[in-house]
Each structure stands twice: as structure tokens, then as C-alpha cells.
Amino acid sequence: MTRPVPPKKNPLLRTQVPLLPPQPRSLRGHLLIAAAATGRFALQRCAECGTVAYPARDACSECLSPDLPLTDVPAGGTLLSETTIRNTADPYFRRLTPIRQGLIQSDAGPQIIAFLHRDCTPNGRVTLSLKLDAGGQPVVFAFPEGPAAPDAEEDPILRELTADPLHARILLTDGRHPASVALCKALLGAGAAHIFVGVAERWKPSAQIDALAAVEGVELIDLDPRDERSVMDAAADLAGKIEIVVNSAYHYRPGSLLDSGAALRIKDMMEVGALGLVRLSQTFGAAMMGRGADGDRPALAWVNLLSITAQLAHPAAVTYSAAQAAELSVAQSLRGMLRGGGVRVVNVFHGALDIDWFEQVPPPKLGAGALSKGVVDALKRGLEDVYLGAEAEDFRERMDQNPKEVERSRWT
Amino acid sequence: MTAGPRQAYRDVVLTVPVTVPYQRYSIDAAHWWFGAALRQLSKASGISHKDMDGLCAASFSLAPDSAVALTQHLGMSVRWLDTVPLGGASAVASIRRAARAVESGDADVVACIAADTNHIDSFRQSLSNFSRFAQDAVYPMGAGGANASFAHLTRNYMDRFGATREDFGRICVAQRQNALSNPNALMKKPLTLDAYMAAPPISDPVHLFDCVMPCAGADAFLVMREETARAQGLDFVRLTGSIERHHSFPEDPVQERGGWARDVDDLYAMAGTSPQGIDVLQTYDDYPVIIMLQFEDLGFCGKGEAPEFVRSHDLTFGGDFPQNTGGGQLSTGQAGAAGGHLGVVETMRQLMGQAGDRQVSEARRGMALGFGMINYERGLSSGAVILEASA
Numbered sequence: 001m002t003r004p005v006p007p008k009k010n011p012l013l014r015t016q017v018p019l020l021p022p023q024p025r026s027l028r029g030h031l032l033i034a035a036a037a038t039g040r041f042a043l044q045r046c047a048e049c050g051t052v053a054y055p056a057r058d059a060c061s062e063c064l065s066p067d068l069p070l071t072d073v074p075a076g077g078t079l080l081s082e083t084t085i086r087n088t089a090d091p092y093f094r095r096l097t098p099i100r101q102g103l104i105q106s107d108a109g110p111q112i113i114a115f116l117h118r119d120c121t122p123n124g125r126v127t128l129s130l131k132l133d134a135g136g137q138p139v140v141f142a143f144p145e146g147p148a149a150p151d152a153e154e155d156p157i158l159r160e161l162t163a164d165p166l167h168a169r170i171l172l173t174d175g176r177h178p179a180s181v182a183l184c185k186a187l188l189g190a191g192a193a194h195i196f197v198g199v200a201e202r203w204k205p206s207a208q209i210d211a212l213a214a215v216e217g218v219e220l221i222d223l224d225p226r227d228e229r230s231v232m233d234a235a236a237d238l239a240g241k242i243e244i245v246v247n248s249a250y251h252y253r254p255g256s257l258l259d260s261g262a263a264l265r266i267k268d269m270m271e272v273g274a275l276g277l278v279r280l281s282q283t284f285g286a287a288m289m290g291r292g293a294d295g296d297r298p299a300l301a302w303v304n305l306l307s308i309t310a311q312l313a314h315p316a317a318v319t320y321s322a323a324q325a326a327e328l329s330v331a332q333s334l335r336g337m338l339r340g341g342g343v344r345v346v347n348v349f350h351g352a353l354d355i356d357w358f359e360q361v362p363p364p365k366l367g368a369g370a371l372s373k374g375v376v377d378a379l380k381r382g383l384e385d386v387y388l389g390a391e392a393e394d395f396r397e398r399m400d401q402n403p404k405e406v407e408r409s410r411w412t
Numbered sequence: 413m414t415a416g417p418r419q420a421y422r423d424v425v426l427t428v429p430v431t432v433p434y435q436r437y438s439i440d441a442a443h444w445w446f447g448a449a450l451r452q453l454s455k456a457s458g459i460s461h462k463d464m465d466g467l468c469a470a471s472f473s474l475a476p477d478s479a480v481a482l483t484q485h486l487g488m489s490v491r492w493l494d495t496v497p498l499g500g501a502s503a504v505a506s507i508r509r510a511a512r513a514v515e516s517g518d519a520d521v522v523a524c525i526a527a528d529t530n531h532i533d534s535f536r537q538s539l540s541n542f543s544r545f546a547q548d549a550v551y552p553m554g555a556g557g558a559n560a561s562f563a564h565l566t567r568n569y570m571d572r573f574g575a576t577r578e579d580f581g582r583i584c585v586a587q588r589q590n591a592l593s594n595p596n597a598l599m600k601k602p603l604t605l606d607a608y609m610a611a612p613p614i615s616d617p618v619h620l621f622d623c624v625m626p627c628a629g630a631d632a633f634l635v636m637r638e639e640t641a642r643a644q645g646l647d648f649v650r651l652t653g654s655i656e657r658h659h660s661f662p663e664d665p666v667q668e669r670g671g672w673a674r675d676v677d678d679l680y681a682m683a684g685t686s687p688q689g690i691d692v693l694q695t696y697d698d699y700p701v702i703i704m705l706q707f708e709d710l711g712f713c714g715k716g717e718a719p720e721f722v723r724s725h726d727l728t729f730g731g732d733f734p735q736n737t738g739g740g741q742l743s744t745g746q747a748g749a750a751g752g753h754l755g756v757v758e759t760m761r762q763l764m765g766q767a768g769d770r771q772v773s774e775a776r777r778g779m780a781l782g783f784g785m786i787n788y789e790r791g792l793s794s795g796a797v798i799l800e801a802s803a
Contacts (some may be wrong), residue, residue, distance in 0.1 A: 010612070021552055022540050022547075022552050023552050024540070024541065024547055025547065025548050025552075026544050026547065026548050028548075029544075029547075029548035029549075049659075055544075055545040055547055055548045055549035055788060056549075078569065080564075080665055080666050081563075081564040081565075081567040081568045081571070081666055082564075082567065083560050083564055083567060083615045083616055083617075083618070084613070084615065084616045085554045085555075085556035085559075085560050086612070086613050086614060086616070087538065087553065087559070087614045087615065088555040088557070089535060089555065089557065090536065090555035092555075093554055093555045096554075098557070099554040100553045101553055101556060103562055103564040103568075103666060103672045103789055105665050110540035111424060111666075111788075112549075113549060113550050113553050114551050114553060115554065121573075133552060135595065137552060139553055140549075140554050176608050178506065187590035240427075243530060270476060280436075283600060345734060370632070373413065
């Protein structure tokens with residue numbers, strides 16, 4: 001973390017326009033997105049003969065089986081040859097030259113062409129990773145094997161593939177999220193320059209808001225995502241100088257479908273969640289989209305904290321599930337929109353939080369510290385879909401295997 | 413499965429080498445270049461294009477058309493038609509296919525034409541969607557294009573066999589000297605080894621003069637039986653041997669040899685000759701490292717000996733090892749798929765005594781090579797033909 005604080009932007013200079021690296025991929029090539037989004041190194045592996053296929057194929061070149069599922073494979077490799085690309089016809093990469101590229105003999109089998117981290121040594125060992133590029137498409141990046149050197153995260157290509165909060169100015173949209181203090185401390189600990197924390201109805205007394213105000217580097221602002229005027233006012237002041245948004249809108253109430261007022265309750269929760277996200281997208285999102293390549297301080301990422309109930313309704317929280325599902329839908333659209341500006345949308349899914357509302361839920365529950373650590377980790381690694389805590393991980397694995405099983409067992 | 417014996421070519425000849433002068437950029441479509449080449453073929457042979465009954469077309473820039481659309485576009489009515497999308501190996505493949513067609517009587521006169529245009533943004537567009545593997549797994553990692561792919565081959569060759577930049581430079585300098593006697597070469601200025609060494613790096617260790625310059629152009633010739641050529645009163649060269657191979661040696665971690673190494677004995681046996689019997693050689697030269705692989709794989713020297721070979725031989729048309737006597741693509745320009753045809757028409761001109769100022773004396777037997785299609789991390793296609801003077 002020795003990169004100096006970027007100088008103040010000169011408003012007379014042109015703001016660099018966001019460009020995207022080459023985006024087209026084959027149908028099978030898209031398989032790798034799933035691995036890159038969650039930080040796994042997985043390639044196609046033949047279910048019949050075990051041969052690892054790369055680049056993505058439609059048939060195994062050894063046995064011609066079409067059964068080539070995405071499978072976790074060893075990430076090691078040896079550098080066979082390298083080049084430094086100094087000249088390219090692609091406008092996006094022209095900004096990034098010189099670019100180190102390696103031809104790697106992977107331990108998994110195939111030769112792999114990858115970006116090389118600046119610390120990789122000639123003919124040395126490397127650890128391969130799948131990353132998402134600025135447009136969200138999969139690329140391969142090779143780290144030197146072994147512990148990372150100091151400032152390893154400063155590799156210029158790696159910075160394009162991640163959203164390190166170092167020196168970033170951050171908007172945390174809802175200071176009343178139960179993990180807001182821990183989130184701010186974790187982000188500041190990762191080098192964030194400043195965190196603006198939105199608080200609706202600041203006149204309401206709150207020990208948590210008082211605690212936030214006491215954190216150095218945190219600045220409370222008036223922001224009520226339910227109120228279009230409030231969002232526009234905040235954006236008018238800040239939208240052009242935010243690199244990371246953490247959408248922490250949190251309004252949890254349990255309830256069943258037969259509760260009187262269930263519809264009204266969904267509406268209330270959607271005002272904060274889904275509709276709040278719409279209002280934030282139209283203001284802060286639009287501004288970030290134009291700043292994806294803004295010099296030393298490009299807009300980096302938008303994090304949405306979501307419950308796994310967004311993906312599958314929970315009987316104890318029917319109305320909340322509906323509101324979360326709506327918010328996830330808006331988040332997906334926001335991801336599609338911000339891709340054009342090279343800004344990542346990270347959806348962080350969690351189970352029950354370790355707070356009063358979930359007193360009756362047995363552990364494991366997710367604490368504020370683990371949630372915050374997970375958010376910082378996702379940004380630094382450039383992840384797109386993150387499942388935090390044992391409950392969310394269990395949910396993901398079971399959904400991958402058989403979503404109908406999860407649905408039935410939840411609702412019996 | 414054992415390979416059966418190959419049948420020798422019976423009286424297959426190549427005639428009428430034509431070149432539509434290359435241009436760095438062209439506002440015209442590939443079709444214009446095909447039309448210009450066909451017109452020259454017709455004029456020079458005295459055979460109306462309407463009477464040519466075979467067409468073999470190679471192009472990267474003909475989309476959305478293929479060869480069949482050209483028949484209508486250019487007013488041909490052929491009974492034998494092929495499109496050869498093999499990049500730098502297209503010429504060799506075209507000759508092989510056309511040869512068997514005329515031999516068997518499926519066609520009498522096959523026009524083999526490679527033509528490509530080059531608009532101002534064509535090159536970037538063709539790099540970005542060159543192949544599915546390149547699109548998925550090469551281009552997104554820095555968009556280095558062919559320069560980066562060949563940089564890996566070059567780096568590996570230097571590491572393994574001790575080649576230096578000067579060795580590659582000797583090839584480029586000799587070819588430039590050859591090009592100065594070729595009016596069609598786009599490079600008109602002499603190149604010194606000092607200038608070669610001082611050129612800016614493009615994708616280390618590949619520097620500026622290691623790279624071909626994309627351009628527009630067309631090269632073409634006719635394939636027919638000897639009796640047809642004699643009846644038309646056309647000078648010709650005989651086809652005596654050929655090989656073709658795709659995706660050879662996948663077990664090599666980095667490409668150090670092409671398919672030639674696998675089939676070279678077959679080539680010389682078919683033509684009844686040896687490396688010593690080749691008077692003039694046209695290698696496929698998109699990058700000098702590939703020339704070295706060809707010197708080795710075709711038996712002009714042993715594996716790993718090409719650096720020493722270029723130090724001890726004069727590669728100009730007046731030298732002891734005349735190679736790429738018209739300047740090759742490195743000094744003429746790379747007109748897309750015509751890059752492979754360039755070596756064929758140059759070999760024909762040398763064997764027919766039509767090479768003007770750059771004529772190699774006593775050129776009786778020549779070899780033209782093809783290489784192409786960096787589908788992923790290596791070139792997949794390789795081929796060779798041996799041609800002999802008619803008299």
C-alpha cells in the first residue's frame with residue numbers, strides 16, 4: 001500500500017472515456033465467467049477421460065466426448081515464454097501498454113496464454129487465476145507462485161481486473177445497516193481515502209450513527225434512498241467523486257404471505273431496497289459509468305449487500321424475500337449498465353445476520369466483521385458474486401446441485 | 413493404418429503468374445482485387461475467363477461472399493470450385509487441389525487466385541475475430557495479435573537454440589536487398605543491420621522489421637495439364653512434389669517445428685530430389701523465426717542450426733542460397749491470403765526466366781512454402797510444393 005494518494009483532478013483536462021477490452025467470447029467460453037465471478041480456477045474437464053480442455057471446446061480432443069463440465073483444476077504452471085506487448089491496434093489496450101503476456105504450461109495440462117504479473121520471473125513457476133476484465137468477460141492472469149511481494153496489488157493490469165479500495169472515495173448508502181461501522185473500518189483499513197455514509201432522517205437518535213460519526217475518515221451525509229429529491233441532492237454534491245458505492249440499504253421485517261398488510265410491507269421494503277437502488281443507479285450509477293477510466297481515480301465498483309432470500313423465498317420472511325428478489329433484479333440490470341463503463345457490480349449474498357432480528361435462528365450466522373472482511377476481499381480480488389458465511393455457502397452448493405431440493409426442504 | 417504410396421503428378425503445370433500491384437490501403441473490396449487478378453490471368457493466357465472451368469479462391473476479406481458468389485460476380489461458369497481458407501498455406505493447398513482436378517479431368521483450367529483488400533481498420537477487425545480460440549483465449553490478453561503469438565515462438569527459439577536478433581536481422585536485410593529489385597515491393601528503402609537492430613520493439617523480442625506490413629493485393633496463376641498449356645502456347649513450370657499438414661506435433665509445448673518436419677521425406681521422394689537440388693527457395697516469411705524453422709524442417713540444415721546457416725550464407729538473389737528473391741512478405745507487404753501465393757508466383761517467374769533484375773541464374777528447380785493459421789498458440793497449417801522449369 002505505498003501508492004501515493006492521487007493528486008486532485010484538474011477539471012480543465014479531458015476526462016478519459018471508458019473503453020472496454022475485446023468482449024466477444026464463444027458460447028463455451030462463457031463457462032469460465034462462472035469460475036471467475038466466484039474466484040475459482042476452473043476449466044472444462046472431460047467427464048469421460050479426464051483431459052482438461054482449454055481454450056473452451058465443444059468436444060474433448062482426446063476422446064471426442066461432448067461432456068466437458070467446468071471443474072476446479074490445479075492452478076499451478078510453468079512459464080514457457082513471455083513477451084511484452086508494446087503495440088496493439090485495440091484502443092483499450094493501447095492505454096495499458098507495455099503489457100506482459102506469458103505462454104504457460106499449466107499443471108492441469110493445456111498451454112495457457114495469460115497476462116503476467118510484473119513479479120513473474122522468466123521460466124518461473126506461476127499460479128493461474130481467472131479474472132473478469134473491465135467489461136466482465138473472463139481472462140487469465142498469472143501470479144508468481146508463492147507469497148505475494150509487497151505492493152503486488154499495484155500491478156497495472158491486475159488493477160484493471162480488481163477494485164482495490166486503496167485511496168478510493170466510497171459511498172455507503174445506509175448507515176443504519178447493522179454492519180455499517182465494521183464495513184467502514186474494514187474499508188478504511190484497506191486504504192479507502194474517505195467514506196461518505198448516507199443516513200436517512202438523521203434527527204432519529206441512534207447509538208450506531210453516533211459510533212459511525214466517531215470513525216476517522218467517515219463523513220455522514222443526508223441520504224434517503226426512498227426520496228428522489230434527497231438522492232438527487234446528495235448526488236449533485238458527490239456523484240462525480242465516488243469510486244465505490246456500497247449499497248447497504250437494510251430494512252428487514254419478517255412475515256408471512258397471510259399477514260394483514262403483507263403487500264404494504266413489501267412496498268415499504270422495496271422503497272428502500274429495489275426502488276432505492278433505482279434512484280441511486282440513475283444518479284450515482286450514471287455518474288460512475290462515465291468515470292470508469294477517469295485517470296488515477298477511476299470509478300471502480302458497486303457493491304450490493306443482498307440476502308440469499310433474493311434467490312429463493314424463505315417462509316419466515318416472505319415479504320422480505322420478495323423485496324430482496326426485486327432488488328436483485330435491479331442489481332442485475334445495474335451490472336449490465338455499468339459494464340459499459342468498465343465498472344464492476346459485486347453482489348454479496350448472505351444468510352441470517354448475527355443481529356436481534358434473527359435471535360430465534362440457530363447459528364451459524366454471519367457477523368458484521370466477517371461480512372465486512374468479505375466485501376473488502378471481493379473488491380480486492382475482483383469477484384462478482386460472493387456468498388458470505390456458512391449458511392450462504394451451503395445455499396450456493398445445494399442450489400448448484402439441485403435448486404428444487406432447496407425449495408422443497410425450505411418450505412416443509 | 414499405414415500411409416499408402418502417393419501417386420506422382422502426371423503432367424500438371426502452373427502457368428501465367430500474375431500480381432496485382434500491392435497497396436498499403438485500398439478503398440476497394442476484395443472482389444475488385446479478384447476481378448483485377450482474373451482479368452490479368454485472362455489477358456496473359458489468352459483464355460477468356462468464361463472458358464476457365466475451375467476456380468480456387470483464397471481470401472480473408474471476401475465476407476459475406478465465398479468463391480461461389482465470385483463466379484456470378486465475375487461471370488465465370490465453372491464445373492470445379494474451391495475456397496481455401498488456410499491463410500499462408502492457401503497457395504500450396506490450392507495447387508494440390510487444382511492439380512488433382514486437372515489430372516483427373518474434373519477441370520481443364522483452374523484459376524488459383526488469392527486476393528485481399530485492406531481498409532484502414534481491416535487489420536484490427538480481422539485480428540479480433542481471427543479464430544474462436546484466439547477470440548476466447550488470446551486476443552483478450554492484451555490484443556497483441558500475430559506479433560505477440562510469434563514473439564513467444566521467437567523467444568522460445570532464441571532460448572533453445574541460441575539465435576540472436578542479429579541472426580533474424582540478416583534474413584530481413586537480405587530480403588530487403590532483394591525487394592529493391594522488385595518493382596511491386598512496398599518497401600523501397602534499403603535496410604541495414606544497424607537500422608534493423610535500432611528498430612522499436614513491438615512485442616519483445618519481435619521488433620518493427622520482424623513484422624510484415626498488412627496491405628491489399630492479389631496474386632494468381634493457372635493450373636492445367638501440360639497439353640493444355642502447349643496448345644495455348646503458354647510457358648509453364650511443372651509440379652513435381654507437394655506436402656500439406658495441419659496441427660502437427662501438438663506434443664511440442666512451444667512450436668519449434670512445422671508440419672514440414674513430418675512430411676519432408678515424402679516431399680523430396682515424390683519430386684525425386686533433395687535439399688541440394690533446390691536452386692531457388694521461397695519460404696513463408698510472416699516473421700523471420702518461421703524462415704529458420706523452414707530451413708531446418710526442409711533439411712537445408714539441421715534442427716537448431718539455422719542461426720549458423722544464415723550467418724554463413726548469402727540469402728540474396730545473387731548469393732549462394734537465393735531465398736525470397738522478390739523480398740518476401742517482409743519487404744513486399746502481406747496482402748492477406750495472397751501472402752502464400754507470393755512465393756509461388758515468384759518461384760514461377762524465377763523458373764520461367766521472368767524475374768528481371770533479380771533473376772537467379774540457372775534456376776531449374778524451386779520450392780515454395782506455406783504456413784498459416786495461428787489458431788491459438790501455434791501455426792496449424794504448413795505445406796510445400798516443388799516446381800521445375802519446363803525445359
